[in-house]
Amino acid sequence: MRHGTSEYxxxxxxxxxxxxxxxxxxxxxxxxxFKTPATVGDGRLIPKEWTLDNYKSLFEGGFDSPLLRPLINxxxxxxxxxxxxxxxxxxxxxxxxxLDFPGKAIVLGxxxxxxxxxxxxxxxxLFDMWRALGLYDTYPGLIIPYLTFALPLAIYILVAFFREIxxxxxxxxxxxxxxxxxxxRRIIFPLAAPGxxxxxxxxxxxxxxxxxxxxxxxxxxxxxxxPAAIAFFTGESQFTSPTGNIAAAAxxxxxxxxxFVLIFQRxxxxxxxxxAVKG
Amino acid sequence: xxxxELKDITKRYPDGTEAVKDLSLxxxxxxxxxxxxxxxxxxxxxxxxxxxxxDITEGELLIGDRVVNELAPKDRDIAxxxxxxxxxxxxxxxxNMGFALELAGVSKEERNKKVEEAAAILDLQQHLxxxxxxLSGGQRQRVAMGRAIVRDPSAFLMDEPLSxxxxxxxxxxxxxxxxIQQRLGTTTVYVTHDQTEAMxxxxxxxxxxxxxxxxVDTPKKLYxxxxxxxxxxxxxxxxxxxxxxxxxxxTLKTPFGEVPLPExxxxxxxxxxxxxxxxxxxxxxxxxxxxxxRQNRRGGHEFEADVDLTESxxxxxxxxxxxxGDLAEADELAEIAADSGAADVPxxxxxxxxxxxxxxxxxxxxxxxxxxxxxxxxxxxxxxxxRSLGRDEQxxxxxxxxxGPVSEG
Numbered sequence: 001m002r003h004g005t006s007e008y009x010x011x012x013x014x015x016x017x018x019x020x021x022x023x024x025x026x027x028x029x030x031x032x033x034f035k036t037p038a039t040v041g042d043g044r045l046i047p048k049e050w051t052l053d054n055y056k057s058l059f060e061g062g063f064d065s066p067l068l069r070p071l072i073n074x075x076x077x078x079x080x081x082x083x084x085x086x087x088x089x090x091x092x093x094x095x096x097x098x099l100d101f102p103g104k105a106i107v108l109g110x111x112x113x114x115x116x117x118x119x120x121x122x123x124x125x126l127f128d129m130w131r132a133l134g135l136y137d138t139y140p141g142l143i144i145p146y147l148t149f150a151l152p153l154a155i156y157i158l159v160a161f162f163r164e165i166x167x168x169x170x171x172x173x174x175x176x177x178x179x180x181x182x183x184x185r186r187i188i189f190p191l192a193a194p195g196x197x198x199x200x201x202x203x204x205x206x207x208x209x210x211x212x213x214x215x216x217x218x219x220x221x222x223x224x225x226x227p228a229a230i231a232f233f234t235g236e237s238q239f240t241s242p243t244g245n246i247a248a249a250a251x252x253x254x255x256x257x258x259x260f261v262l263i264f265q266r267x268x269x270x271x272x273x274x275x276a277v278k279g
Numbered sequence: 280x281x282x283x284e285l286k287d288i289t290k291r292y293p294d295g296t297e298a299v300k301d302l303s304l305x306x307x308x309x310x311x312x313x314x315x316x317x318x319x320x321x322x323x324x325x326x327x328x329x330x331x332x333x334d335i336t337e338g339e340l341l342i343g344d345r346v347v348n349e350l351a352p353k354d355r356d357i358a359x360x361x362x363x364x365x366x367x368x369x370x371x372x373x374x375n376m377g378f379a380l381e382l383a384g385v386s387k388e389e390r391n392k393k394v395e396e397a398a399a400i401l402d403l404q405q406h407l408x409x410x411x412x413x414l415s416g417g418q419r420q421r422v423a424m425g426r427a428i429v430r431d432p433s434a435f436l437m438d439e440p441l442s443x444x445x446x447x448x449x450x451x452x453x454x455x456x457x458x459i460q461q462r463l464g465t466t467t468v469y470v471t472h473d474q475t476e477a478m479x480x481x482x483x484x485x486x487x488x489x490x491x492x493x494x495v496d497t498p499k500k501l502y503x504x505x506x507x508x509x510x511x512x513x514x515x516x517x518x519x520x521x522x523x524x525x526x527x528x529x530t531l532k533t534p535f536g537e538v539p540l541p542e543x544x545x546x547x548x549x550x551x552x553x554x555x556x557x558x559x560x561x562x563x564x565x566x567x568x569x570x571x572x573r574q575n576r577r578g579g580h581e582f583e584a585d586v587d588l589t590e591s592x593x594x595x596x597x598x599x600x601x602x603x604g605d606l607a608e609a610d611e612l613a614e615i616a617a618d619s620g621a622a623d624v625p626x627x628x629x630x631x632x633x634x635x636x637x638x639x640x641x642x643x644x645x646x647x648x649x650x651x652x653x654x655x656x657x658x659x660x661x662x663x664x665x666r667s668l669g670r671d672e673q674x675x676x677x678x679x680x681x682x683g684p685v686s687e688g
Contacts, residue, residue, distance in 0.1 A: 168365035171332050176379035176426070177353040186378075190369045 026254075032247035040243050054244035058252070067249055069221040070229035075256065077139055077225060078207040081146040085154050085203045086196055092151075093158030094184060098170070108159070111152035119149065123216045130217055137219045145217070146207045153206070154199040161195025162188065197264045204260060208253070226253045281343030281356075281433040282308040282466060283329060288338035290324050290490075298324040300490040302338070309464045311457075312495075313481035315471055317513070321490040323438055326470045330359050330436050342433055353382075358427035359436040362443065364419045366411040366426075372398075373407040376425045383430075397428045400459065417448050424459065434466040441476065453479060474514050478502070486510050508665035511559050511658055517597065517633045519658070524558040526551050531657070533558060534602040535582035541655045547669035548659070556668065559658040562597070565634030567642055571651035580654050587631060589644050596640055600632040600650070 032040060033054050035047045042048065058067040096104055126145060127136070135141035165188055173183035189196070214228035221229070230249045233242040283306040290299040299321040306312045314322040327333040329340060331352035340348050347355050358379075366375050376397060377390045385393075398404045401421040411419055420440065427435050440456070441449045457480055460467050471477055477484045478498040485495040486509070494506045505511035511519050525532040526548045530539050540548050566574075568581050584600040591597075634650060642648045659668040 166363060166365065168361045168363045169367060171330075171352075172359070172361060172365035172367075172426075173378075174332065174352040175330055175357065175359045176430075177382040179353070182382065187367055191367075 029247045029250050032243060033251050035244060037240055037244060054248035055252070058245060058248055066233060066245070067226065067229065067252065070224050070226045071252070073139075073221075073223055074208060074225040074227075074253070077142050077146070077223070078204050080139070081143045081150060081207040082200050082204045084143070085147055085150045086200050088147075089151055089154035089158050089199060090189065090192070090196060093155050093162050094188065096155070097159050097162035098167075108155075111155050115149055115152035117149075119145075119210075119212050123212055126213075127216055136217060137223050139223055141217050142207075142210075142213055142223060142225070145213050146203075146210065150203040150206050154203055157199040157202070158192065158195050161192045161198075165191050201261060201264055205257060208257060282306055282310070283434055283468065284339075284341040285325075285329070286339040286341070288325070288328060288340060289336050290321070290328060290333065291336040297490050299328070302487075302490075302492050304485055304492065304495060306466060306468060309466055311460050311467045311469065311480065311482045313469045313471060313477040313484045314487060315474060315477035315484055315513075316487035316493075318472055319489075320487040322470045322472075322487050325487070326436050326438055326468060329434075329468060330357055331355050356433045357436055358430050358432040358434075359438065360423045360427050360440045362439040364411075364423040364443075366419060366422055368411050371408050371410055372403060372414070372422050372425075375411065375422055376429050379426065379430045393429050394425075397425045400428065400462070401425050416444055417452060420444070420452055421455070424456070428459070428463065432465070434468065435460070437467065437469040439471055440469075442471070442473070449476075456480065475516060478514065484514075486513060488513075504667075505658065506667050508557060508559070508660045508667075511660070511667070515561060517562050517635070519559045519561050520632045521557050521559050521660075522602070522632070523662075524556055524659070526554050526556060526659075528552055531556075531558060531659070535580065535584075535652065538580045538652070538654045538657070541657055544657065544659055544669040551668070555662055557660040557662055559660060560652060560656060562633045562635040564653040564656040565598075565600075565632075565636065566651045566653075567636045567640035568649035568651040570637055570640055576651065576653070578653070578655065579651050581649055581651050583647060583649050584632070585647050586642055586644055589642060591638070593638065595638055596636045596642070598634045598636055598640075598642055600634055602632060 027045065031045050031047055034050050034052070035042075036049045036051045036053070039048050059065045063069060092107070095101070096108060122145070130136040130141050135144070169187055169191070170183050173187045174180075178186065208225075209227065210225070211227040214225045215231060218224040218228060224232075226249065230246055230253075233245050233249070285302050285304045288299060288302040289297060291297050302321075302325055304312070314325060316322050324333055328335050329342075331347070331350060335348050339346055342355055342357065367378065370378065373391075373394055376394045380390045380393060394407070395404070398407055401424060403418065403421055403425060406414060406418060406422075411422065414422065420443075423440065437456070441452050444452060453476060456469075469480060471480075478501075481498060483495055484498055484501055486493040486501065488509050494501060494510045496504075501510060501514050505514060508521070512521065522534055524534075526540075527537070529545055529548070530537045531548075566576065571579065584602055586598050587601050588599040589596055590599075636642065660666065661668060
């Protein structure tokens with residue numbers, strides 16, 4: 001048993017170290033968000049004076065507050081992008097996984113190539129194009145570039161999941177009297193649910209966290225998302241930096257992601273197909 | 280309910296390979312027909328063409344009196360049981376069984392009623408609200424059957440439904456399938472690679488090889504009167520023994536010495552004197568010579584052979600005999616051995632011979648003993664074509680007449 005115990009201890013130390021390494025910045029930001037402007041620079045992890053002012057000031061002024069509009073923009077843009085991406089990707093992935101059509105490899109390869117593009121390299125041209133097309137500083141102006149980068153990812157994930165669903169199930173549905181679309185909606189799509197949710201979460205996080213497009217393709221609260229909005233925070237006077245506010249906003253934007261992941265993580269369990277075929 | 284008729288059905292893939300060639304088969308209403316053959320013989324493809332999951336390249340397929348070539352599976356009024364069961368894992372047993380009815384727009388009460396009826400037949404009532412993942416293999420199999428039964432279709436198509444079970448459950452489910460089919464009297468096409476399953480289940484058995492139908496007949500006829508070498512070697516376990524021989528007038532020169540030909544073969548042999556042929560004899564047509572004498576078995580032919588090995592099964596003894604001279608070595612035979620999986624069975628191959636002796640025999644391993652063979656049971660096959668001699672006058676290979684009335688349950 002002694003061997004086992006020392007092994008256990010070694011692993012415990014390692015795990016604690018890794019968790020601490022990952023968590024300290026997060027805890028630090030949280031700590032900053034609760035500090036008063038006077039103690040922000042005191043270097044303590046546990047605030048000496050607790051305050052919620054940093055949070056309150058983010059929402060002061062209701063709709064004109066620094067964070068409310070951007071938060072709504074962020075949520076809507078990310079959700080719409082996710083919805084469209086997952087819907088389109090599931091059709092595309094189904095076709096790629098199930099049908100034999102010429103140019104299949106090109107479609108997949110093309111999708112991969114698009115996702116390899118560094119976003120920063122397309123921002124400049126997009127800026128010009130969007131202004132000419134009137135998409136600058138609008139929701140579609142952000143949703144479209146998000147889709148181009150999120151779709152390949154979603155397609156890749158879903159192709160993998162669709163491929164794992166036994167062909168037999170679809171044939172059984174056909175024999176049972178289902179049209180191809182019914183078979184897709186009633187049998188294949190529910191079974192690919194874990195994949196769909198995985199893709200959805202990743203697309204959502206991608207859209208939610210984006211800074212490059214958001215800062216370049218927006219100019220007002222009409223469509224500015226939270227990551228971009230945070231960059232425009234100002235301190236109370238020109239001599240104070242908005243550290244507390246930024247920290248509070250950073251904590252707030254993390255919360256939706258955590259909720260999103262918590263809701264769906266139960267659905268992202270493998271083994272939903274257990275029992276479909278022999279076992 | 281309806282019969283199924285296949286008229287010269289061919290399946291050709293874009294690369295030119297033919298999975299099924301000119302398959303003609305007519306299945307009577309209520310009949311239980313087995314498609315059997317080694318893997319890759321096209322039997323599953325044939326079934327999938329009937330189901331509509333595979334396009335028919337040439338030929339005509341009728342279900343009832345409708346040509347259904349161009350119909351989608353859902354419009355063919357057939358139900359299929361898949362090898363993998365293909366149960367919908369996210370639905371309960373009840374939903375699984377009722378899915379087809381739901382798609383057909385049957386009301387909920389009606390649906391429930393039918394599902395319960397089918398569940399009663401299959402002894403599944405207490406499992407209706409469970410998901411497939413929580414069922415045992417046998418139960419899943421029954422749900423798959425139930426899904427087919429509920430719909431009351433024109434025909435059941437079954438694609439190796441029992442191959443995932445262990446030996447014991449397979450025997451049990453075999454009886455079950457047979458019972459259900461008899462009770463419902465629904466036309467059934469059943470695909471298997473297992474000749475035992477084929478022999479025990481079917482009203483008629485269609486043996487296929489390399490996309491071609493070899494023979495369709497009742498299990499008994501297939502066993503007793505195989506039309507060619509392949510059918511002879513494929514049906515029966517242990518497989519039929521083959522050895523090369525030469526026709527010499529009314530006798531056959533074999534490694535056992537000169538054996539008189541049975542009456543029924545004499546006419547065919549008369550025109551082929553001096554010809555080299557392959558002779559076949561089933562293991563049970565051999566006997567320990569002493570036992571045969573005691574049993575007063577008449578006729579026959581005695582010979583001496585070395586006993587390589589004996590296997591006692593209790594009720595009988597399998598003796599593996601070695602003979603001087605060459606046993607069958609024709610290419611065709613080697614191919615059959617590989618095709619039917621018989622190559623894995625000792626003795627079914629080349630220089631060994633399997634004899635099924637009664638338990639009273641005293642033959643022991645490593646000894647030399649006298650054996651008796653029933654030359655009336657001899658089969659003779661043409662070396663080139665593999666066709667059985669002496670049966671040429673009979674109906675063509677793909678005899679399409681359904682055999683006898685089907686018992687009603």
